[in-house]
Amino acid sequence: MMKDRKPVGELKINTDSFLPGVSIDCVVIGFDLEKLHILLLKWKERDLWMLPGGFIHLDEDMDQAATRILEVRTAIKLPYLAQFYTFGDVNRLEKNKFPKDAALHGKEFDNLRPFLQKRFISTGYLSLVDMNNCSPTPDILSDRCDWKPLNRLPPLVLDHDEIIKKAIEQLRSRINYMPVGISLLPEKFTMKVLQALYEDILNKKLDRGNFQKKMLKLGFLNRREKLLSGGAHKAPFLYSFNEKRYNELVEKGIGYIS
């Protein structure tokens, strides 16, 4: 499964080809069947982490740029990527320690430095992926590209902690009116795993009986075979998503008005 992890991307960057004033940051969320994780790149030789990000070419749609950036910086191709918020505070570049002092001082960064030191607004893109089905790989600016548990994030550059917080808020508000999980879970999963996902997004415990009843009533789950286990306890059922019904509910919402 794990491929040769040669860094992706290259450094021949012509800053004139970019739209000035705007960057993109991608919050890639995974779920290891217990906890939510965020995909982060580690700045070379520093304990400082960042979201995969970059700039928009002048001849490129912003959505295309987000897809390209994620692929170039982490080597993963994505099933789902959508913008969730644009961060436009004046002081966003100074919120955490930006590694001005330690990074970007090789000669190869000469043409990049003036561009990077200007003010940017940044559009955040959210991606939900099946962690077991992708092999993140660091790019040439980083020496690691790892999944980090949401509740124990390492030190982050700039306002990346706020960007992640906003992405989770988005996911949380979405859970109020549409099903969630199709990109985050493997094909088959137990009700317990689905509940753990909902609990981690909502950051609270849910009642097991009520949760199961509500989920089944909405009809977006298919019951499959029982989970094979060697244990003495009762084997739970596996479920998969009924994609047609799931997409219908994403489209029209699970509303209180209908």
Add this chain to the structure above:
Amino acid sequence: MMKDRKPVGELKINTDSFLPGVSIDCVVIGFDLEKLHILLLKWKERDLWMLPGGFIHLDEDMDQAATRILEVRTAIKLPYLAQFYTFGDVNRLEKNKFPKDAALHGKEFDNLRPFLQKRFISTGYLSLVDMNNCSPTPDILSDRCDWKPLNRLPPLVLDHDEIIKKAIEQLRSRINYMPVGISLLPEKFTMKVLQALYEDILNKKLDRGNFQKKMLKLGFLNRREKLLSGGAHKAPFLYSFNEKRYNELVEKGIGYIS
């Protein structure tokens, strides 16, 4: 009520003071107790309309810029203004007839023209206002600033039709999980008016009995006195929002998981 409608704003614009590459467009929505309306500016001497928009000063937060722009271009001060989407397609400036030929050719636009002809992404801001409680006023680039019914919009510049469409989609998805109306309606209103608002946002008819039952059950309405009317038919009750409960439901959402 109607004040002297001297145009707002002025034309001494120094484009160097703006963040390049980014603009702001404001979708201001009102409700006249029957239909949703959008606030639009009319380009001078052309039957071509636009959303109130502008640019971000280098020393200004994006949210501050949106507030300033709306005030400078329409003279209204706003209770509620929040970004809803950022429009980043390469060809967005060519989607409709931009009035390049007719406008911006006075000498006073000399310094503005090169700036305006570059590519921008644009962040859309949504505002919900009580139409009866504000006096929109055109700015110096426009000769009208009017409320136009959503279902009969005039010809619009650029991709402003798409920006409006997206704003309404946002409002529609919001209605699935939170109460809506507190900024759009006068202090007291009938259930019929509230239903007309929901129907126009959802673009479908709702059952009167069900609608009333659901609204009352959620507890964000206070029943007030009856509407005084000279007619022979039964006078309906007036309602107002219970702000505390309303805000609670906006905060935590009206979810199917709780």
